[in-house]
Amino acid sequence: MKKIRYGILSTAQIARNKHLPAALSTTNSEIVAISSRDYETARNWTDKLGIKKAYGSYEELINDPEIDAVINPLPNSLHLEWTLRALDAKKHVLCEKPITMNAQEADELINASKKSGFLVMEAFTHRFKDEVVFIRDLISSGRMGKVYAVYSSLVFYTEKLDQNIRSKKSLGGGVLLDGACYCVSLSRFILSDEVKSVQGCQSIKAPYDVDTTFTGTMQFKGGTLASFISSMEVPYDSRLLVLCEKGKIVLEDFFDGNKVFYKIGDTEYVKEFPVKDRFALQMEHFSDCILSNKKPIFSLEDARNNMLVLDALKKSAENGSRVIL
Numbered sequence: 001m002k003k004i005r006y007g008i009l010s011t012a013q014i015a016r017n018k019h020l021p022a023a024l025s026t027t028n029s030e031i032v033a034i035s036s037r038d039y040e041t042a043r044n045w046t047d048k049l050g051i052k053k054a055y056g057s058y059e060e061l062i063n064d065p066e067i068d069a070v071i072n073p074l075p076n077s078l079h080l081e082w083t084l085r086a087l088d089a090k091k092h093v094l095c096e097k098p099i100t101m102n103a104q105e106a107d108e109l110i111n112a113s114k115k116s117g118f119l120v121m122e123a124f125t126h127r128f129k130d131e132v133v134f135i136r137d138l139i140s141s142g143r144m145g146k147v148y149a150v151y152s153s154l155v156f157y158t159e160k161l162d163q164n165i166r167s168k169k170s171l172g173g174g175v176l177l178d179g180a181c182y183c184v185s186l187s188r189f190i191l192s193d194e195v196k197s198v199q200g201c202q203s204i205k206a207p208y209d210v211d212t213t214f215t216g217t218m219q220f221k222g223g224t225l226a227s228f229i230s231s232m233e234v235p236y237d238s239r240l241l242v243l244c245e246k247g248k249i250v251l252e253d254f255f256d257g258n259k260v261f262y263k264i265g266d267t268e269y270v271k272e273f274p275v276k277d278r279f280a281l282q283m284e285h286f287s288d289c290i291l292s293n294k295k296p297i298f299s300l301e302d303a304r305n306n307m308l309v310l311d312a313l314k315k316s317a318e319n320g321s322r323v324i325l
Contacts (some may be wrong), residue, residue, distance in 0.1 A: 004068045004287040006094075007033035007053075007061045009082055011045045012073040014096065019071050020049060022279035028287040031071075035061035058082060062089040069290060071123075072096060075165050076172025080105045087116040094286050096123045098181045099303040101172050103311050106304035113300055121286050121296040122303040124185050125278035128285065131260050134271060135242065135249055136190045143264060145245025147191065150226035152183040152240050152254070158232040166232055167208045174210035175230045176202070176314060183228035184218070184309050186240065186254060193220045195309045197324045200317035205233070216313045 006023065008015045011034060023029045032052050036042035039056030046054040055061040062070055062085055069092035072083055080100045083093045099122040100106045113120045126132050139147055156179070158164050166173045188194065197219045202211040213231035220226065238257075242249040247263040255278070260271045289296050312323040 001027055002291060003028050003030045004092075004290050005030055005032045005066060006069050006071055006283075007031070007035065007055075007064060007067040007091075008071045008073070009035055009058045009061065009086075010074055011036050011041055015071060015073045016045065016049065018279045019073070019283070020051075022277055022283045025277055025280045026284045026287065028291060029283045033061055033064060033067060059085070062086045062091055067091060069094065069286070075168070076101055076177050077170065079172075080109060083109060083120060084112050087112050087118050087120070090116070090118060092119045092286075092290050094121055094123055094283070097185075098122070098177050098307060098310065099300070100307060101177070103304055103307040106300065106307045110300045110304060119286070119289060119296060120300055121289075121298060122300070122306075123282060124182070124298070125282050126182060126186060126254050127189055127298060128278050128281040129254070130273045130276065131251055131258060131271075132186070132190065132254060134260055134273070135240070135251065136192065138249065138262065139190060139242065139244075140192055144242070144247055144249065144262075147222075147224045147242060147244050149243040150187050150191065150224060150241070151243075152186050152226070152228045153230070154179045154182050154238050154254075155229065155231040155234045156236045157234055161208065161212075161232070167210060169209045173208075174212075174214075175232045176200075176211050176214045176310060176317075179230035179232065180214050180216065180228060180313070181306065181310055182254075183216075183230055184313075185306050187218060187220075187226040187228070188306065188309070190240075190242070191220055191222065191224055191226070193222045193224065194305060195219070195312075195325055196221045197322055198309060198312045198316055199322045200313035200315075202317040211317070214313070214317065216316075218309065 035055035042054035070086040072095040200216045203213040205212040240251040250261040316323040
């Protein structure tokens with residue numbers, strides 16, 4: 001079977017620890033190159049990881065004719081620039097979330113992808129989890145009745161924050177773009193609906209000029225209220241709670257949990273799923289789209305819609321008022 005040959009922009013931890021193992025467990029993907037701003041850094045990692053090629057610049061990698069697609073795990077502020085450059089170099093791009101810094105940049109990317117004829121997909125792996133898809137389908141089936149409220153959380157403790165890109169405003173830092181984006185995407189996905197209005201609140205920790213804890217409430221067009229908290233100041237927690245007319249749905253960890261607990265009337269259910277690599281499922285799908293010349297199930301328009309909500313939450317937190325999309 002033909003495999004899509006990927007190059008990775010940077011030696012980011014998520015690329016080494018998640019995307020590389022994912023490629024090894026797929027049948028249609030392989031990582032053949034890593035780049036860094038420093039050649040020796042790239043070479044050290046290719047030697048450790050058994051990857052063929054090392055490049056001392058991102059430009060060299062995207063211009064390699066033997067590379068079919070690029071994984072972009074660069075800081076948020078560089079997502080647009082290097083995804084556009086990769087498209088210009090006739091490469092497909094799997095870009096880490098958030099797709100861009102704002103919805104305006106996302107629109108620019110949509111136009112560039114259409115013009116180039118090459119694919120771009122935002123890397124939100126939770127959407128490939130069987131558990132999350134099951135929850136979406138359970139809601140849409142009508143068995144739970146009307147959904148009144150959704151609560152999600154994604155919090156984690158960041159050691160040495162002063163040395164982490166999450167604390168750098170110039171690099172697109174802050175937990176809204178780093179963590180809360182998952183909660184927004186998750187709520188939109190399981191409800192199969194779009195957001196009507198938002199209210200956001202943020203905590204900015206000195207001396208960092210970025211949000212380190214962010215809470216938000218979203219009112220969906222269908223009437224559901226969804227709330228979330230995301231923080232990089234407390235121990236890890238990730239969960240989803242859906243409160244419905246006929247019962248409730250609980251997923252304790254929407255990244256790695258494999259059991260969905262739900263209650264309809266007085267009857268409680270537990271649905272357990274085989275543990276799968278969500279990064280591998282994502283890469284397998286994107287590579288299949290390239291090989292089969294078809295569009296990803298998650299479009300850039302969907303990524304833009306997620307950014308519209310994040311933009312509104314940021315505006316709300318800054319001016320202290322509800323924002324209508």
